[in-house]
Amino acid sequence: MSDPTPDPARDLESLVPEWLTVPDLAERLGRRLSDVRTLLEDRELLAVRIGERRVLAVPAGFVDDDGPLPALRGTFTVLADGGMDDEEIVRWLHTPDDTLPVPGSPLDAIRAGFKTEVRKRAMEEAF
Numbered sequence: 001m002s003d004p005t006p007d008p009a010r011d012l013e014s015l016v017p018e019w020l021t022v023p024d025l026a027e028r029l030g031r032r033l034s035d036v037r038t039l040l041e042d043r044e045l046l047a048v049r050i051g052e053r054r055v056l057a058v059p060a061g062f063v064d065d066d067g068p069l070p071a072l073r074g075t076f077t078v079l080a081d082g083g084m085d086d087e088e089i090v091r092w093l094h095t096p097d098d099t100l101p102v103p104g105s106p107l108d109a110i111r112a113g114f115k116t117e118v119r120k121r122a123m124e125e126a127f
Contacts, residue, residue, distance in 0.1 A: 012087060013050045015094045018060035022047070025058055029067055043076055044068040046086045059090060061107050071115040075106075078122040092125065 013019070020028060025045075026036045039045045040058075045068045047058045062072055072093075079089045093107040100109045106118045 012048065012091050015091060016059045016061075019050060019057040020060050020063075021055050021057050025063065029063065031067075039068060043080075044073050046076055046089060048087050048090055059094065059107075061094075061111070069110060071110045071118075075110065075115070075119055075122055078119055079125070082122070082125065092122075097121075 022033060022036050022040075026033045029036070036045075040047055045058050045062055047056045049055065050057050062069060075093070076089055079092060080086075084092065093110075094105050096105050097109075100106065100121075101114050101117055102109050102112045106121065109118050
């Protein structure tokens with residue numbers, strides 16, 4: 001019989017469409033592993049532990065061909081200052097929101113150029 005208690009980590013894994021491990025991200029961006037670790041330390045990207053082996057992974061939507069989406073860093077800061085941990089931030093950015101100017105999640109809205117609207121929502125959510 002399966003455990004009826006939902007596993008928030010598992011739900012997060014399925015909510016995010018694609019994950020990149022740190023080595024995969026370094027390869028995709030053409031950067032050294034140490035450079036990717038610096039991006040994580042500087043909070044230009046967020047990573048969480050996923051899977052049975054609890055590997056560190058970044059949502060693929062956080063990057064484009066040039067690297068981390070510049071609009072994310074400030075959004076991460078607003079949400080973290082409001083008390084969210086990294087898993088909660090990743091979840092918030094990937095959770096569909098019908099009230100945004102474009103269909104989809106806050107991350108989709110950021111990618112469509114609605115950074116200010118998303119940050120406004122992040123401030124409302126966080127405080």
